[in-house]
Amino acid sequence: MLKQVRKIKPNYRSVTGFVTYKGESIAYESTLERDFLLYHAALPNVIDITPQPISIPFIKNGRTYEYTPDYFVQFKLNDKFKPRSLMVEVKPKEEWQVNWRDWSDKWKAAIAYCNENDFRFSIYDEDRIRHHALDNVNFLSKYKNLAVDRKEVNAILQQIEMRGETTVEVILELFFKGDIYRPHGKRVLWHLMSHNLIGFDIWEDITSEKLEIYHVDF
DSSP, X not given: OOOOOSOOOOOTTSOOEEEEETTEEEEESSHXXXXXXXXXXXXXXXXXXXXXXXXEEEEETTEEEEEOOSEEEEEXXXXXXXXXXXXXXXXXXXXXXXXXXXXXXXXXXXXXXXXXXXXXXXXXXXXXXXXXXXXXXXXXXXXXXXXXXXXXXXXXXXXXXXXSEEEHHHHHHHHSOSTTTHHHHHHHHHHHHHTXXXXXXXXXXXXXXXXXXXXXXX
Protein backbone atom coordinates (compact mmCIF):
# COMPACT_ATOMS: atom_id res chain seq x y z
CA MET A 1 0.00 0.00 0.00
CA LEU A 2 1.29 3.45 -0.91
CA LYS A 3 1.80 6.08 1.80
CA GLN A 4 1.64 9.85 1.60
CA VAL A 5 5.09 11.23 0.72
CA ARG A 6 4.37 14.97 0.78
CA LYS A 7 2.25 16.96 3.21
CA ILE A 8 -0.06 19.60 1.80
CA LYS A 9 0.47 22.89 3.62
CA PRO A 10 -1.95 25.85 3.84
CA ASN A 11 -1.60 28.03 0.75
CA TYR A 12 -2.99 31.54 0.71
CA ARG A 13 -2.87 31.63 -3.10
CA SER A 14 -5.29 28.73 -3.50
CA VAL A 15 -8.14 27.00 -1.68
CA THR A 16 -6.85 24.33 0.70
CA GLY A 17 -8.68 22.16 3.19
CA PHE A 18 -9.64 18.62 4.13
CA VAL A 19 -12.29 16.07 3.21
CA THR A 20 -13.08 13.44 5.85
CA TYR A 21 -12.90 9.86 4.61
CA LYS A 22 -13.24 6.87 6.95
CA GLY A 23 -12.31 9.02 9.90
CA GLU A 24 -9.18 10.40 8.22
CA SER A 25 -8.63 13.93 6.88
CA ILE A 26 -7.49 13.98 3.26
CA ALA A 27 -6.02 17.28 2.12
CA TYR A 28 -6.77 19.15 -1.08
CA GLU A 29 -5.12 22.16 -2.73
CA SER A 30 -7.95 23.41 -4.94
CA THR A 31 -11.72 23.28 -5.23
CA LEU A 32 -11.28 20.84 -8.13
CA GLU A 33 -9.30 18.46 -5.91
CA ARG A 34 -11.95 18.92 -3.21
CA ASP A 35 -14.71 17.90 -5.62
CA PHE A 36 -12.67 14.90 -6.82
CA LEU A 37 -12.36 13.75 -3.21
CA LEU A 38 -16.01 14.36 -2.35
CA TYR A 39 -17.17 12.23 -5.25
CA HIS A 40 -14.76 9.33 -4.77
CA ALA A 41 -15.17 9.31 -1.00
CA ALA A 42 -18.89 8.72 -1.55
CA LEU A 43 -18.46 5.71 -3.85
CA PRO A 44 -19.14 2.38 -2.11
CA ASN A 45 -16.55 0.54 -4.23
CA VAL A 46 -13.70 2.84 -3.14
CA ILE A 47 -11.77 1.38 -0.20
CA ASP A 48 -8.88 3.82 0.18
CA ILE A 49 -7.68 7.24 -1.02
CA THR A 50 -4.06 8.31 -0.49
CA PRO A 51 -2.97 11.91 -1.19
CA GLN A 52 0.50 12.60 -2.64
CA PRO A 53 1.14 8.83 -2.75
CA ILE A 54 4.58 8.48 -4.33
CA SER A 55 7.46 10.41 -5.89
CA ILE A 56 8.24 9.10 -9.39
CA PRO A 57 11.62 10.05 -10.92
CA PHE A 58 11.67 11.30 -14.50
CA ILE A 59 14.22 12.84 -16.84
CA LYS A 60 13.69 16.14 -18.60
CA ASN A 61 16.36 17.85 -20.69
CA GLY A 62 19.01 15.54 -19.26
CA ARG A 63 18.17 16.30 -15.62
CA THR A 64 16.37 14.07 -13.12
CA TYR A 65 13.29 15.37 -11.32
CA GLU A 66 10.56 13.83 -9.18
CA TYR A 67 6.84 13.89 -9.90
CA THR A 68 4.23 13.39 -7.17
CA PRO A 69 0.70 12.57 -8.40
CA ASP A 70 -2.21 14.04 -6.48
CA TYR A 71 -4.08 10.91 -5.37
CA PHE A 72 -4.06 7.12 -5.39
CA VAL A 73 -7.49 5.47 -5.29
CA GLN A 74 -8.03 1.78 -4.51
CA PHE A 75 -11.21 -0.08 -5.35
CA LYS A 76 -13.06 -3.04 -3.89
CA LEU A 77 -12.55 -6.29 -5.80
CA ASN A 78 -15.16 -8.98 -6.29
CA ASP A 79 -15.78 -12.02 -8.49
CA LYS A 80 -17.28 -9.92 -11.31
CA PHE A 81 -15.20 -6.74 -11.23
CA LYS A 82 -11.50 -6.31 -10.54
CA PRO A 83 -10.89 -2.59 -11.19
CA ARG A 84 -7.26 -1.51 -11.19
CA SER A 85 -6.11 1.06 -8.66
CA LEU A 86 -6.07 4.60 -9.99
CA MET A 87 -3.22 7.12 -9.90
CA VAL A 88 -4.59 10.60 -10.49
CA GLU A 89 -3.40 14.05 -11.48
CA VAL A 90 -6.11 16.69 -10.92
CA LYS A 91 -5.70 19.67 -13.23
CA PRO A 92 -8.04 22.26 -14.76
CA LYS A 93 -8.56 21.56 -18.44
CA GLU A 94 -7.17 24.92 -19.52
CA GLU A 95 -3.93 24.30 -17.61
CA TRP A 96 -3.13 20.83 -18.88
CA GLN A 97 -4.12 21.65 -22.46
CA VAL A 98 -1.70 24.61 -22.49
CA ASN A 99 1.14 22.82 -20.69
CA TRP A 100 0.81 19.21 -21.81
CA ARG A 101 4.03 19.26 -23.86
CA ASP A 102 6.02 20.65 -20.93
CA TRP A 103 4.45 18.16 -18.49
CA SER A 104 4.48 15.12 -20.80
CA ASP A 105 7.79 13.73 -19.47
CA LYS A 106 6.52 13.35 -15.91
CA TRP A 107 3.21 11.94 -17.08
CA LYS A 108 4.96 9.38 -19.30
CA ALA A 109 6.98 8.32 -16.27
CA ALA A 110 3.77 7.99 -14.25
CA ILE A 111 2.15 5.89 -17.00
CA ALA A 112 5.20 3.61 -17.15
CA TYR A 113 5.18 3.20 -13.35
CA CYS A 114 1.46 2.38 -13.36
CA ASN A 115 1.83 -0.14 -16.19
CA GLU A 116 4.58 -1.90 -14.23
CA ASN A 117 2.37 -2.15 -11.14
CA ASP A 118 -0.97 -2.85 -12.85
CA PHE A 119 -2.39 0.57 -11.94
CA ARG A 120 -4.11 3.14 -14.13
CA PHE A 121 -2.96 6.73 -14.55
CA SER A 122 -5.51 9.41 -15.44
CA ILE A 123 -5.72 13.17 -15.61
CA TYR A 124 -8.96 14.44 -14.08
CA ASP A 125 -10.21 17.87 -15.09
CA GLU A 126 -13.55 19.57 -14.47
CA ASP A 127 -15.22 17.56 -17.26
CA ARG A 128 -14.45 14.32 -15.40
CA ILE A 129 -15.16 15.64 -11.91
CA ARG A 130 -18.05 18.11 -12.00
CA HIS A 131 -21.02 16.12 -13.19
CA HIS A 132 -24.52 15.04 -12.19
CA ALA A 133 -23.24 12.36 -9.83
CA LEU A 134 -21.24 14.96 -7.89
CA ASP A 135 -24.42 17.07 -7.64
CA ASN A 136 -26.11 14.03 -6.10
CA VAL A 137 -23.25 13.56 -3.62
CA ASN A 138 -23.52 17.19 -2.54
CA PHE A 139 -27.30 16.88 -2.23
CA LEU A 140 -27.05 13.76 -0.06
CA SER A 141 -24.40 15.32 2.17
CA LYS A 142 -27.13 17.55 3.65
CA TYR A 143 -28.79 14.45 5.14
CA LYS A 144 -25.72 12.64 6.53
CA ASN A 145 -26.25 13.96 10.04
CA LEU A 146 -30.04 13.63 10.03
CA ALA A 147 -31.41 12.35 13.34
CA VAL A 148 -33.19 9.07 12.58
CA ASP A 149 -35.09 6.48 14.56
CA ARG A 150 -32.88 3.37 14.72
CA LYS A 151 -35.85 0.98 14.91
CA GLU A 152 -37.39 2.66 11.89
CA VAL A 153 -34.13 2.41 9.96
CA ASN A 154 -33.67 -1.26 10.85
CA ALA A 155 -37.20 -2.06 9.68
CA ILE A 156 -36.55 -0.31 6.35
CA LEU A 157 -33.25 -2.10 5.84
CA GLN A 158 -34.83 -5.47 6.67
CA GLN A 159 -37.60 -4.83 4.16
CA ILE A 160 -35.13 -3.92 1.42
CA GLU A 161 -33.00 -6.97 2.23
CA MET A 162 -36.07 -9.21 2.03
CA ARG A 163 -37.02 -7.79 -1.38
CA GLY A 164 -33.50 -7.57 -2.73
CA GLU A 165 -34.48 -4.75 -5.08
CA THR A 166 -37.31 -2.26 -4.82
CA THR A 167 -38.06 1.43 -5.36
CA VAL A 168 -38.25 4.50 -3.17
CA GLU A 169 -41.98 4.63 -3.89
CA VAL A 170 -42.58 1.13 -2.50
CA ILE A 171 -40.74 1.90 0.75
CA LEU A 172 -42.60 5.18 1.18
CA GLU A 173 -45.92 3.41 0.71
CA LEU A 174 -44.97 0.79 3.29
CA PHE A 175 -43.55 3.04 6.01
CA PHE A 176 -44.53 6.64 5.31
CA LYS A 177 -47.97 6.53 3.75
CA GLY A 178 -49.70 9.89 3.47
CA ASP A 179 -48.65 13.39 2.47
CA ILE A 180 -47.72 14.30 6.04
CA TYR A 181 -45.14 11.51 6.50
CA ARG A 182 -43.82 11.14 2.95
CA PRO A 183 -41.31 14.06 3.06
CA HIS A 184 -39.81 12.66 6.25
CA GLY A 185 -39.56 9.24 4.62
CA LYS A 186 -37.61 10.67 1.71
CA ARG A 187 -35.18 12.35 4.09
CA VAL A 188 -34.62 9.07 5.92
CA LEU A 189 -33.89 7.27 2.64
CA TRP A 190 -31.50 10.04 1.55
CA HIS A 191 -29.76 9.63 4.90
CA LEU A 192 -29.33 5.90 4.23
CA MET A 193 -28.05 6.63 0.72
CA SER A 194 -25.54 9.17 2.03
CA HIS A 195 -24.01 6.43 4.20
CA ASN A 196 -24.22 3.76 1.46
CA LEU A 197 -26.51 1.67 3.67
CA ILE A 198 -28.71 1.01 0.66
CA GLY A 199 -27.61 0.62 -2.93
CA PHE A 200 -28.62 2.96 -5.75
CA ASP A 201 -27.29 4.42 -8.98
CA ILE A 202 -25.51 7.69 -8.14
CA TRP A 203 -26.04 8.89 -11.74
CA GLU A 204 -29.84 8.67 -11.58
CA ASP A 205 -32.36 11.23 -10.31
CA ILE A 206 -32.18 10.48 -6.59
CA THR A 207 -35.18 12.70 -5.85
CA SER A 208 -37.45 10.49 -7.96
CA GLU A 209 -39.74 8.04 -6.20
CA LYS A 210 -39.12 5.68 -9.12
CA LEU A 211 -35.46 5.37 -8.15
CA GLU A 212 -34.44 1.73 -7.76
CA ILE A 213 -32.77 0.86 -4.45
CA TYR A 214 -31.35 -2.44 -3.32
CA HIS A 215 -29.81 -4.34 -0.44
CA VAL A 216 -26.07 -4.10 0.15
CA ASP A 217 -23.79 -6.13 2.41
CA PHE A 218 -21.97 -3.91 4.88
